[in-house]
Amino acid sequence: MEKNEIFHVHTFRCGHAAEVEDEAYVKKAIELGADKITFTDHAPFPGDFFAWRMKCEQLDGYLTSIRGLQEKYAGRIEVRCGLEIEYLPTFKNYYEELRASEAFDVLLLGQHIFEYKPGLWNYEVELSDEVNAMGLFEAQIKGLETGYFDVLAHPDRCLQKMGEWTREMNLDSKELIRVAREQRIPLEKNLASMESDGMYRKPFWANVGEGDAVIIGYDAHAPEEMERRHRKKMEIEAK
Ligand SMILES: [Zn+2]
Numbered sequence: 001m002e003k004n005e006i007f008h009v010h011t012f013r014c015g016h017a018a019e020v021e022d023e024a025y026v027k028k029a030i031e032l033g034a035d036k037i038t039f040t041d042h043a044p045f046p047g048d049f050f051a052w053r054m055k056c057e058q059l060d061g062y063l064t065s066i067r068g069l070q071e072k073y074a075g076r077i078e079v080r081c082g083l084e085i086e087y088l089p090t091f092k093n094y095y096e097e098l099r100a101s102e103a104f105d106v107l108l109l110g111q112h113i114f115e116y117k118p119g120l121w122n123y124e125v126e127l128s129d130e131v132n133a134m135g136l137f138e139a140q141i142k143g144l145e146t147g148y149f150d151v152l153a154h155p156d157r158c159l160q161k162m163g164e165w166t167r168e169m170n171l172d173s174k175e176l177i178r179v180a181r182e183q184r185i186p187l188e189k190n191l192a193s194m195e196s197d198g199m200y201r202k203p204f205w206a207n208v209g210e211g212d213a214v215i216i217g218y219d220a221h222a223p224e225e226m227e228r229r230h231r232k233k234m235e236i237e238a239k
């Protein structure tokens, strides 16, 4: 039987989550009846250029903390340690190091920024909403093709500002879904996106077929969010 998993949980290290111990999430997950919890905090990048994530020097502490919880709660709940990370081609070696180290159970592709030109990040350039959205979308497809990532987070979220669903968006979505299927990478239906206007794009999911792997993600930045989204997930699964 498929495990009752709480997938996609952040920690205080990213700087925009609740200031609570990592253990608070595990305790809440047990209280909610989960038998698996997967942490995927925002990964640092060498040089610590980007905001909204832990610093490189925090990475070891994160790993040690989550592995400690894995041992402490063994037999009660399975605890996994992953990272949520963007695909930025410049950092090819870094992804290869992360994969080769086998330190993490999951690398979750979460495309919040993209490399507009080599070494130039999209937020450093004045780009239209459309160029931004399609740049992120394209980067997700490229990322899937690399084989570095295990799951794709909120594939539809970057289309938030695109307004009405167009033929082009539909074709691009089908292409992304095709690549994910080919690579056997699950697509994440993100419970946080469902709480925000326009972030969850139903027409995208209408293209996802029976045979495509889908995982529901909590994107929890606080134990209370985990609880609220757990209820939502139960509702969805009851349908
Ligand atoms: Zn976050």
Ligand SMILES: [Zn+2]
Pocket: 008, 010, 084, 110, 153, 219
């Ligand atoms: Zn996240």
